[in-house]
Amino acid sequence: MTHTVLLAGKLSMHKGDFLRKHLTEDWRIETCDPAEDRAAFERLAPEADAMVGGHIAAPWPAMPKLKLFQIPFTGFDFLKPEVLPAGCLVCNTYEHETSIAEYILLGMLESEIGLAKTSAAFRAKSWNGKGPAQSPVHGEVRGKTVGIVGYGHIGHEVAVRARAFQARAIGIGRRDRETPPELDWYGKADRLQDLCAEADYVVVCAPLNDDTRGMIGAHQFAAMKPTAVVINVGRGPIVDEDALYEALSAKRIGGAVIDVWYNYPTPDDPSPWPSKHPLQELDNIIMSPHNSGWTQEQIDRRWTFVAANLDRLARGETPLNKVMEGAG
Incomplete structure (x- = not known):
């Protein structure tokens, strides 16, 4: 047939x-x-x-x-x-789990190491009078805590890779379950504040719905470490747009890696800025055009x-x- x-x-x-x-x-x-x-x-x-x-x-x-x-x-x-x-x-x-998880790990590594900025400075000024052990130190992913908001297919792949870098992984999701072996702890939405306070990287993987819209807002940013980095590969509006800009522009958190947005191209406006705020002018955000999984x-x-x-x-x-x- x-x-x-x-x-x-x-x-x-x-x-x-x-x-x-x-x-x-x-x-x-x-x-x-x-x-x-x-x-x-x-x-x-x-x-x-x-x-x-x-x-x-x-x-x-x-x-x-x-x-x-x-x-x-x-x-x-x-x-x-x-x-x-x-x-x-x-x-x-x-x-898309593999490609997005690799993007997230890249965002974490770049936030720690700053290779793009280091390469640009080295190209512009060569050694700049400093020897191999005299340049600024950078960070490591090892020992950091990765907090996964919306623990599912992507979250699992992130946690497995984070563990390979000897980082900790914690997560929250919508359903009751035992803590998976790749996580240090797992909870539901009522533990969001705990995750935000504990994580060095808050990774947003949740789908957009009435429960998740704006779930990362001013209250959650206030709970984060001043060095914390937010990585959003879920949907833009899960992270409150105003609160994100305020946290980054005031340097209340360490930075952000954002792949999903608030404004997208339309036939009438094919190249809008992705936010109503000038996020592109900040030096503590890595921005990409919703292509984290596009391999x-x-x-x-x-x-x-x-x-x-x-x-x-x-x-x-x-x-x-x-x-x-x-x-x-």
Whole structure:
């Protein structure tokens, strides 16, 4: 039996060749970009057994055959169950844990060692009259405490790597569980203040929802060490924008490494500053354009997973990583 999958949107529609190489069941692959060719989407969507895509503007046509909406990334806060037919599974995709964990460790190492600044100074002034043992000392990750807010897939990979550097790792998450072996302690949200006070690095990995929005605010910054560094790879609004700027500009904490933001490009403004505050003018923040997990290896792993989930559906098996179910 042939099944039909619709690759919908710019992120998905160019992955047909990759899927053809990795699918083992009989799939017909259709592609369109709903933002550019709405008529094609209206025509193809009702025939799809599965759709791979992200945010698609409403309204959607009736899709009586749709059994799987596969998101080729992790976030799903843009999607509501009501737009999908009842019983349609919505699944997301991880596979970004390794690349984001490496980014986080790089942020920690750079915060301790300052290699970029040291290299720039050495290029500009050579030895500057100082011998090998006369330059400023730098720090070590060894012995530091890494506090993970939102302990899950990414948090686990961070903790394992932190332990390899002989650092401590602690974490909080939303569910009850025994303390994992890679952590010194694990708690729920009521221990957030303890984590902020104890950690040298506060690593934010949590998803954005009503409970996590603004959970790192002025009260939490006040609890942190004056040398603490905040690393946010979750979502920008989990860290209160005003409180972050105040803590950094007043040097109340040691610094920040931020990959997720408050302002993103739009068709009307393709290059906004990522915050309403001039964070880019501060010397104690490392900034990146939401690309901590964006490696070719990660992209290939994600689409290999997408292919495997489509094949599970075709075989009558339950796809993995269900995050919601259609209710339309």
